[in-house]
Amino acid sequence: MINDENMICSEFEKEVYLYLDNDLLTDRKEYWKQHVVNCKTCSSFISEVEIILDQAHVELTEDMFDAKFNAMVKKAVQKKEFKIAEWLFPQGTAKEKFAFSLKLAVVGVLATIAIIISLTTRQPNTVKTISNELLDWEGKKVTSQINEIKNTIDMIHEDNWDRQMILLDQRMKALENKSDKFSFN
């Protein structure tokens, strides 16, 4: 009998929170209501639970300053500006975002300095970098081509144009004579 009673009480301990929340079926709730009335253990247990919850509710309540709260609300409702750190680390803390922004700024400054240095420093002439041997070889090649052209021109100038013209004239006449032989007139 005592064992049965203990089992019921331990069962109640498990359901006491649903009982307090009124989240039990009506029959079950009525059953426990009756049990609590007749059982000192469960009656005192439910009182203890209620005391602990009430006490904890009071004692664990903390607050913040109004000014702080108002500033937080203001920050929450303001339209957010696009921030690269915010975009890359939406879950990051303020410190992490600040560290990332700082790194990004340092990299940006270093990159700018590098660009300025590269623009202001004298660059080596690319033509000068071609080896002299290559230049000599190219020079010789060009010179030989120029000489070849020059010789051809000289040859043309030296040739006897009049003689060439007479020869052409003679060939033309010979052709005309041949054509006369085959004419019908």
Added chain:
Amino acid sequence: MSTTREQTLIENCRNGETTAFGQLIKIYRKQLFSYLLKLCGNREDAEDLFQETLIKSWKGISKYSELQKFSSWLFTIAHNTAMDKLRKRNKEAMITETEPDELSHANDPHKELIGKEIRNKIQKAVDILPFKQKEVFLLRVNGEMSFKEIAQVTNEPLNTVLSHMHYSVKKIKRLLWSEND
């Protein structure tokens, strides 16, 4: 604060009234801040989490459905924000070891002494609870949520939640009563 008043404030928030948002959050300010403070263990982190919760709730107020209690919705955001942060930082071990902040008390010296004693005991008891038990206990105490709501927020079966609550209350009770004897 009546539900009608709360609904009006929610509606005004949806229309972009920033002052209404401040008034709406003010209703749950203490509960929400207390929950975050006890959950993460220090004021700085609690304030960061509180701020993030405000940002998320302002952004998401248009998606809030009246089928859910506003306080449950707000605490769900706070809970998820805190969990994300804790998971990220892997601070679960650390937060249980953090000392509670100094607290303000009533003016009556006698009451203050008793109050301080009870407060310290409760705080100490809550601080040493395993994380899951603490989470459920605080959602119940600060969030004033039903256990069905807590099960939804924590994504745990109702029986598991009830079991966490059962053990947390048992431990707190043992600590309070045994030291009084």
